[in-house]
Amino acid sequence: METKRTTFNNRLLPYLLLAPQLIITLIFFIWPAAQAFKSSFEREDPFGMSTVFVGIQHYQRLLEDPNYIDALLRTMVFAVCVTSLAMILGLAFAAAVDRLTRTSRIYTTLLVWPYAVAPVVAGVLWWFVFNTSTGLLPFFLQKIGFKWDHDLNGTHAMILISIAAAWKQISYNFLFFLAGLQSVPHSLMEAAAIDGSGPVKRFFTISLPLLSPTTFFLFIINVNYAMFDTFPIVDATTAGGPAQATTTLVYKVYQDGFVGLNLGSSSAQSVMLMMIVMVLTFVQFRYVERRVQY
Amino acid sequence: MVENRPILNILTHLFLILGFVVVALPVYVAVMASTQDLPTLMSGPVPLWPGSHFIENYTQLLTNVSAANGLPNYSHMAMNSLIMALVITIGKISISILSAYAIVYFRFPFRQLAFWVIFVTLMLPVEVRIMPTYKIVADLGMLNSWAGLTIPLIASATATFLFRQFFMTVPDELLEAARVDGAGPIKFFRDILLPLSRTNIGALCVILFIYGWIQYLWPLLMTTDTGYYTLMMGMKRMVTAQDGIIPWNFVMAGSVLAMLPPILIVIFMQRLFIRGLTETEK
Amino acid sequence: MAGIHIAGVSKIYTGGVKAVNSVSLDIADGEFIVLVGPSGCGKSTLLRMVAGLETISEGEVSIGGRVVNRMEPAERDIAMVFQNYALYPHMTVYQNLAYGLKNRGTPKAEIDARVAEAARMLEITQYLERKPRALSGGQRQRVAMGRAIVRKPAAFLFDEPLSNLDAKLRVSMRGEIKRLQRRLGTTSLYVTHDQLEAMTLADRLVVLSAGQIEQIGTPLEVYHTPASTFVASFIGSPAMNLVSGELHGDRLAIGPAVFDLKGFAPTSGPVTVGVRAEDLRLARAGESSMPFRVDYIEELGSQRLVHGTVGDQTLTAAVPAETQLGDDLHLAVEVEKLHFFSKESGRRIADRAPQSVARMEPVGAA
Numbered sequence: 001m002e003t004k005r006t007t008f009n010n011r012l013l014p015y016l017l018l019a020p021q022l023i024i025t026l027i028f029f030i031w032p033a034a035q036a037f038k039s040s041f042e043r044e045d046p047f048g049m050s051t052v053f054v055g056i057q058h059y060q061r062l063l064e065d066p067n068y069i070d071a072l073l074r075t076m077v078f079a080v081c082v083t084s085l086a087m088i089l090g091l092a093f094a095a096a097v098d099r100l101t102r103t104s105r106i107y108t109t110l111l112v113w114p115y116a117v118a119p120v121v122a123g124v125l126w127w128f129v130f131n132t133s134t135g136l137l138p139f140f141l142q143k144i145g146f147k148w149d150h151d152l153n154g155t156h157a158m159i160l161i162s163i164a165a166a167w168k169q170i171s172y173n174f175l176f177f178l179a180g181l182q183s184v185p186h187s188l189m190e191a192a193a194i195d196g197s198g199p200v201k202r203f204f205t206i207s208l209p210l211l212s213p214t215t216f217f218l219f220i221i222n223v224n225y226a227m228f229d230t231f232p233i234v235d236a237t238t239a240g241g242p243a244q245a246t247t248t249l250v251y252k253v254y255q256d257g258f259v260g261l262n263l264g265s266s267s268a269q270s271v272m273l274m275m276i277v278m279v280l281t282f283v284q285f286r287y288v289e290r291r292v293q294y
Numbered sequence: 295m296v297e298n299r300p301i302l303n304i305l306t307h308l309f310l311i312l313g314f315v316v317v318a319l320p321v322y323v324a325v326m327a328s329t330q331d332l333p334t335l336m337s338g339p340v341p342l343w344p345g346s347h348f349i350e351n352y353t354q355l356l357t358n359v360s361a362a363n364g365l366p367n368y369s370h371m372a373m374n375s376l377i378m379a380l381v382i383t384i385g386k387i388s389i390s391i392l393s394a395y396a397i398v399y400f401r402f403p404f405r406q407l408a409f410w411v412i413f414v415t416l417m418l419p420v421e422v423r424i425m426p427t428y429k430i431v432a433d434l435g436m437l438n439s440w441a442g443l444t445i446p447l448i449a450s451a452t453a454t455f456l457f458r459q460f461f462m463t464v465p466d467e468l469l470e471a472a473r474v475d476g477a478g479p480i481k482f483f484r485d486i487l488l489p490l491s492r493t494n495i496g497a498l499c500v501i502l503f504i505y506g507w508i509q510y511l512w513p514l515l516m517t518t519d520t521g522y523y524t525l526m527m528g529m530k531r532m533v534t535a536q537d538g539i540i541p542w543n544f545v546m547a548g549s550v551l552a553m554l555p556p557i558l559i560v561i562f563m564q565r566l567f568i569r570g571l572t573e574t575e576k
Numbered sequence: 577m578a579g580i581h582i583a584g585v586s587k588i589y590t591g592g593v594k595a596v597n598s599v600s601l602d603i604a605d606g607e608f609i610v611l612v613g614p615s616g617c618g619k620s621t622l623l624r625m626v627a628g629l630e631t632i633s634e635g636e637v638s639i640g641g642r643v644v645n646r647m648e649p650a651e652r653d654i655a656m657v658f659q660n661y662a663l664y665p666h667m668t669v670y671q672n673l674a675y676g677l678k679n680r681g682t683p684k685a686e687i688d689a690r691v692a693e694a695a696r697m698l699e700i701t702q703y704l705e706r707k708p709r710a711l712s713g714g715q716r717q718r719v720a721m722g723r724a725i726v727r728k729p730a731a732f733l734f735d736e737p738l739s740n741l742d743a744k745l746r747v748s749m750r751g752e753i754k755r756l757q758r759r760l761g762t763t764s765l766y767v768t769h770d771q772l773e774a775m776t777l778a779d780r781l782v783v784l785s786a787g788q789i790e791q792i793g794t795p796l797e798v799y800h801t802p803a804s805t806f807v808a809s810f811i812g813s814p815a816m817n818l819v820s821g822e823l824h825g826d827r828l829a830i831g832p833a834v835f836d837l838k839g840f841a842p843t844s845g846p847v848t849v850g851v852r853a854e855d856l857r858l859a860r861a862g863e864s865s866m867p868f869r870v871d872y873i874e875e876l877g878s879q880r881l882v883h884g885t886v887g888d889q890t891l892t893a894a895v896p897a898e899t900q901l902g903d904d905l906h907l908a909v910e911v912e913k914l915h916f917f918s919k920e921s922g923r924r925i926a927d928r929a930p931q932s933v934a935r936m937e938p939v940g941a942a
């Protein structure tokens with residue numbers, strides 16, 4: 001790993017500079033992660049007096065537990081919904097704003113602020129809009145003969161949290177897609193126009209292929225977001241219900257561990273989640289490395 | 295724009311305006327709902343025009359404890375949110391810029407290891423290690439304290455990487471010139487590197503303030519004492535209604551108050567915000 | 577004021593690569609020394625070791641009689657001018673100049689006086705309150721020089737300070753650096769890859785190749801008596817012609833041509849013969865000469881450079897601009913203008929001009 005051509009030769013100072021970051025990391029990140037790893041192989045007796053090593057029992061149980069498998073599949077569905085919704089809308093807005101010159105800044109301002117809304121607030125806002133008795137959308141849906149009820153219908157609840165989660169993420173995707181589109185060389189567009197392709201065709205044959213690195217990067221980021229950053233949306237609105245229909249993996253870890261106090265299973269779930277993040281981070285950084293090289 | 299197509303231009307504008315309306319819908323609804331009284335809200339779809347209870351709802355919320363289900367009043371929670379966001383922002387920036395400085399401008403044993411330890415934090419979000427982290431904070435007696443609320447959150451790989459990235463672009467000769475000019479590591483950092491990092495620090499401030507402001511899970515784990523509740527905790531407590539009735543007028547007013555500061559920051563510091571966002575995630 | 581003494585200095589990188597190989601050099605007080613060589617020859621590394629920006633793997637550097645190997649750059653009493661100027665972008669010109677003095681605890685009044693004096697000398701007084709980005713390349717260059725001057729150091733170190741300027745500005749700044757150095761009389765060590773810059777600036781120049789000194793000498797010595805084929809081809813433009821020849825007694829054969837060296841026989845057998853383009857001329861009738869086939873001609877205005885071949889070896893000759901040229905020429909050269917180099921080592925074999933023999937310096941490090 002690079003440093004500067006010349007460096008300072010102090011011996012102690014660099015350690016002092018790193019100390020705060022490293023101490024916090026070790027105490028609050030590495031140590032708990034190691035603990036989770038350790039207790040995922042142990043069982044605590046009901047009084048917390050002693051622990052026994054149980055091997056991969058927790059993992060075995062977990063993978064045999066239909067609830068966990070359901071949560072896993074559900075989380076995947078949720079991640080795919082949120083990611084595709086947020087990315088398609090973000091791309092559409094970006095493509096539209098990229099067409100404009102004078103007004104692009106105004107539209108950018110109009111579209112970026114949802115990023116700053118806390119997930120819990122985003123959840124509550126959409127929850128209210130969809131509120132079964134007083135919400136706006138169910139009222140209109142009823143007029144076209146559709147009964148909306150996320151309190152009882154699991155699919156509805158899933159749609160609700162997907163919309164809330166995607167809504168918050170649109171602005172992020174929009175900004176990255178816009179930056180990507182604006183870095184497409186103008187001369188390329190002009191050449192294509194001279195070759196006789198219209199704006200729509202140009203978008204699909206030139207812009208979109210050139211955006212593929214951005215798209216891939218955003219895909220990873222969005223999946224990461226949907227899996228881990230949406231906890232507040234679930235917790236404040238559906239609380240995992242109805243009948244577990246919106247219990248994502250992260251919510252389940254919280255429920256089983258913090259609420260249900262099942263330390264071993266919760267730890268095993270934590271370890272599984274860590275592996276997922278590791279894979280995502282690995283993929284992301286491999287890709288970033290490539291982007292830097294080219 | 296490559297060519298001029300008036301119809302396509304009009305369609306573009308229409309699409310964007312429609313998009314904005316849809317995106318802004320829940321916020322508009324929230325603002326309108328926050329000006330109604332509860333009976334109006336309970337009696338059918340939300341009116342899409344302002345009601346007459348704007349001042350009443352907000353004063354209640356900001357000053358009156360009982361208005362929000364036995365929570366501290368909103369001013370108190372807003373202050374908590376502000377303190378938390380500021381401490382996290384300043385803390386993250388401080389420790390990250392120092393570690394990046396050490397990693398880039400010094401050569402020492404275990405430098406690589408230190409880098410990887412910091413890198414690993416990317417892979418360990420709070421969400422995946424809820425229980426053991428809670429336990430550690432509890433063991434250290436940091437539950438229900440400012441230290442517990444903030445310190446565990448101020449380790450930051452992304453901010454460290456951002457500063458490292460930036461330091462790598464600072465010409466080597468600047469350090470060499472400074473050394474010839476008699477500046478040691480502290481002086482170089484204070485006189486040269488810190489002033490040069492101003493824009494990056496500004497961009498990070500925007501992003502990290504938002505990060506700190508919207509924290510949810512961590513305060514949820516750390517605080518049982520309502521005195522430490524942030525606005526986000528307030529949201530959660532208000533919608534987990536006692537006796538089944540949610541005071542929607544207060545909830546919506548609370549939402550507006552909770553989202554206003556970061557939204558204003560994003561709008562008025564758009565340039566720094568975009569820079570911060572795109573730089574930290576690279 | 578002080579000389580710089582470099583004794584057996586080497587830079588060895590991890591992995592054993594020797595960037596600088598046992599270089600010795602004595603720089604007298606007030607002397608202007610230019611280190612010149614192609615990129616990667618170790619000239620910058622040597623300069624940076626003198627500055628204290630690189631550690632010295634072997635040998636010893638002393639400045640003004642003090643061994644500085646273990647000293648911080650700031651303690652060595654040197655000032656440095658960098659290729660990209662390395663001005664502090666957030667400080668005004670004044671602050672840039674004053675920073676080094678401030679760090680040394682120089683009193684404010686003294687700083688003001690010194691900055692004012694340096695600014696006057698460099699004619700940058702009206703820019704003192706500006707930031708570097710508001711200055712042109714030439715002005716930045718002056719500020720960078722000013723930062724060195726205010727310190728009144730024992731030695732100036734220049735690391736290719738002119739290579740970021742356009743050609744015209746480079747020439748005028750070159751003159752200015754020379755004038756300034758004369759006026760201040762400060763010992764200077766200057767690194768460049770531009771042989772013309774080296775020739776015009778140096779009291780003595782040091783030609784480096786692959787981390788070793790090829791030759792030390794005044795510009796004219798190096799030009800007229802290059803110590804090796806490397807120096808011969810590096811110094812002077814166009815580069816000196818180097819062709820293979822063979823000596824038999826005092827007869828020199830180059831391709832089909834044979835020259836009579838009139839009793840001069842420096843060696844015998846194969847030899848590399850050097851001859852500068854401007855020393856070649858069209859042969860008069862009956863004179864011993866080389867048949868020369870013209871490939872193409874470069875018009876320089878004042879003269880024409882004729883590129884072509886003698887036998888199978890390429891050669892360039894400079895002829896007066898108005899010379900009429902056909903496709904086949906005959907070139908002649910005065911015997912004392914020939915340089916002889918060993919075929920194996922590329923080192924110079926003493927030539928016959930007695931005064932240049934006497935002027936020759938011991939070559940390289942002992």
